[in-house]
Amino acid sequence: MLRVLLAVDTDRSIAGMRDALQRAGYDVIAEVASARALLRAVETERPDVVIIDTESPARDTLEQLAAMNSAAPRPVVMFSGTGNAAIIRAAVSAGVTAYVVDGLAPERLAPILEVARARFDEESRLRQRLADAEQRLADRKLIERAKGIVMARRGLTEDAAFELMRNKAMQQGLTIADIARQLIAVSDLLS
8 A cells, every 4th residue: 555645735625635545545644734844754654655735836845855855755746736837847856756737636646646656766767777877987987097006016917907806806705896996095095
């Protein structure tokens, strides 16, 4: 059962939304009445998805969303009364996964949440792939630098320096990047 946190930044009653969620099989685990309580509620309740109902997202709401997206990212669906393009872009930049204008029909709720979750999962996979690629590139740069140090100090060819580092990594149960970091640290210390 999907766990949902409701955040309301409007005078409208959320009873209808809560009932629609429960009828659709979702577990409404918490409700917060202001954006300021959002991050803390997400950290303590650990919802699967966050729904925000607002007339127009205020700067405080967007700041809290950005903080939440950094500390405890979750799919966020925002129902808003405004379709202003700049506000929509700001909301998406703050971590909103799905931005829905002009209210909510209860029968649309489940598909909107599923789209938000699927989009969030795909974005998470892409962010992880990017982070992995950046780490591999950083490791490659370290290895190249360390290889240069070994080549200069030992008078080895590039292949021989790499083989020496690879063998050392296997002997110590480390990665070649770890060995490269150690070599660079020692070289910097001795320089």
